[in-house]
Amino acid sequence: MHKQTTKALIATAIATTLGLASTAQAGHTNHVLNAKLSGSEMVGSMGDSDGKGYAHVFGIDGDPTTLCYVVQVQNIQTVPVKEGMAAHIHEAGKGMNGAPVAMLAGPEDGDAADCLTEGEEGKFPTGEAGIVKRILENPSDFYINVHNPEFPKGAVRGQLMGPHGM
Template sequence: MKMAKIGAVGALMSGIALAGCATVEEAVVQKTAETYHATLAGAQVPGGGDPDGYATAQISVADRFDQVCYDINDIGNLSQITAMHVHRGAPGVEGPPVWTLTRANEGGWKGCTDKAEWMQDVFESRFRSFYVNIHTTEYPNGAILGQLGD
């Protein structure tokens, strides 16, 4: 009986620990990854973006698992989102999109994918030469942007 209770408590704690993650894969990557953050705002878009829009981004790279995960949160004051990308580009410099982020089945902007070849550059720059850009119907070239950093 005592072992059953210990097993039940262990299972419950594991479930609670994973509750914030959409998949076990995301949970593993988050626990074993280097994580980079960005605060997105319209003022950071070259040429100007949505003055009221905002969001936060988290990109986690797990080298051991060849995975990269993203979680875009606190999205606010934006017209309909039409696209979301990670772009290569230094602060203040527009660059090409290298990774399209997609909406999860649950409706949020989060997920994981296998690392692509462009990710090699990430390890050299530690994501400082990349930014997250959210495009909307009102700002099709970019509503808000945030440079990734530690």
């Protein structure tokens, strides 16, 4: 599928999910998680001092093994993924570093969006069954980190939070 078409579909899914959450329709129990990304949130290494961005992570109705996301960044070096642009969800609380548990698309033109399903080759490196559920139900145990050639350990980072700052 063409990259722009995929982004349009993801954007529509996010808008629909956010709209449904606000109308409180029965049967929609997806958590919409957010992360405010900045270079100052990096732990143990210097991030991009003026880098910033946002990420939104959410599940899909009736599919507890699929996780969708949108990552948008500004004021950081962006290059094609094959040249070192990357993004991940890592497992660790605020102020700590942890291993990647979900491989996200690098926002090579400033934004990236996709959906990942457990068992999909190369998407969840630990292979843990139930990792999507753990991320969605325990957001503060996870963070998003965006890497680039200028900051290979991470240009920007942000802790995941639920709708009520959980």
